[in-house]
Amino acid sequence: MMSNQSLSSDQYCDQSKDDYPQHLDKPEEACGVFGIYAPEQDVAKLTYFGLFALQHRGQESSGIATFDDKQLHVYKDMGLVSQVFNEEILDQLPGQIAVGHNRYSTTGSSHIANAQPAVVETPLGPLALAHNGNLVNTIQLRDDLLKHNSNLMTTTDSELIALGIAAEVNHGKGWLEAAMSAFQSCQGAFSLVIGTPDGLMGVRDPNGIRPLVIGTLGGNSGGYVLASETCGLDIIGADYLRDVEPGELVWINDEGIASFDWSQKPERKVCIFEMIYFARPDSIMDxxxxxxxxxxxxxxxxxxxxxxxxxxxxxxxxxxxxxxxxxxxxxxxxxxxxxxx
Incomplete structure (x- = not known):
């Protein structure tokens, strides 16, 4: 099992492009993603429970990244949520923001390097990204990133999205502008939870192919939650607020929640397999x-x-x-x- 990592995420960027595999990993359509902004809460433990409720969406690996101001803490490993994490590990993941991921087991490569959240370093600080979906233009994205000397560490399309955002930040853009600019190059299905030192993002592709919901934590402390399904809200006592809409980006920080329409032509096309097979029966959709x-x-x-x-x-x-x-x-x-x- 991996040791707990308190990272500046340039530790992830030590692989040259010559070492990068020629074939990207197989799709992971039904991964589970979870994110939380709750300065007064134990975000790592709440993320653990959220991922536990979303275990049906992925059983290959599990990971949690937390942001304690500018410091990033990451722990991820192969196995079920209950196998990867324990009290001791969760206690070493402090912070106000957390991002979690369950990876769907496929016929593709099964390596710890492909476990999420994907982490990259930027001039604004580290970024942690959890992705549910499947991009269809990964070869083009990969080639474009390699032309700009990006360091590729995994065989997942998720890392390509994270590196695309980092590349835009490198050009002087802020988090929101960089993210919305990077998404213009992404084709396919992507529901994302993205953690930064300054706030938490929730994003859906223009068709909303994979689900993503917003919840609120009650009490005096408050807070916001993002999850693939409402069952991820129920288990921690969060109240369902609404879905993230197709082509929408929500930004959550100490000022609350803000919404941005990053796609000019959103058109809802939810994958029917969510209703037939992927989603848990007690989750609410439509x-x-x-x-x-x-x-x-x-x-x-x-x-x-x-x-x-x-x-x-x-x-x-x-x-x-x-x-x-x-x-x-x-x-x-x-x-x-x-x-x-």
Whole structure:
């Protein structure tokens, strides 16, 4: 297991472009991302619980980065959230801002170097980025960055986004201008949580392909939370505020939350697999629980095609609500025939 790292993130940038793999890693469409701005809270432990609730979105690796003023602390490793972190490790991640990530296990390379958050150094300080999605122009982005002598450390498209922002900061831009400028070069699906020493960003691509929600922490301390799904808010007692809209960037700091439309042509095109498979049944999407949506899918399927069958059996766990809906509509009994180990 990796030791806890209190970093200036130039420690990540010691690999030459000649050492960089020729083929980027496989897509990680269903990763879980989490971010929190809460100066009066233990942000590392809250992020741990948020990632625990989002474990279904990624089981390959887990990581948390915290910002204690200008100091960045990072810990990430292969495995489930409960395997990667313990009390001792979380106590070594102080700060007011935290970014967390669960990586989706794919057929691509499985290395600690690809665990997130991705961290890069900039003239404004370190940046920590957690990404859910898949860019479709990674080769072009990679080539452009290498032309400008960027140091590539991983085989993920997520690092390319972080390096793109850093490159814009290197040209004298502030965090927001740099980020919105870098996003113009990104094509595909990306829901991002980005931590900086000065604030926390939440971003969705112009189509909002992957989900990202905003929550608020109650009490006197207050604070804001970003998560892939509302179940990541529920577990820490945060209240759902709204979704981050397609093509929107939200900026959270000591002045509150501000919204910026960085895309000129946002058009909502949410991935249907979120509703069918990826998302947890108790999460809320489009003002309805995912469970109720899948239940109606099963009812509709029974209306369109009812076979001569003795029992409706689900493939656990995402298929259970649809199977129940199919059973209720068709009158065919529901039963368990498969057990998830």
């Amino acid at each position: 003002d309805q629980t995912v469970f109720s949506y899948r239940l109606r899918l099963g009812r509709q399927l029974a209306k369109e095609s009812t076979p001569d069958a003795d029992m409706v059996i689900a493939v656990p766990d995402s298929g259970v609500p649809a199977a129940i809906g199919f059973s209720r509509e068709s009158g065919i009994p529901y039963g368990e025939g498969l057990i998830k180990k």
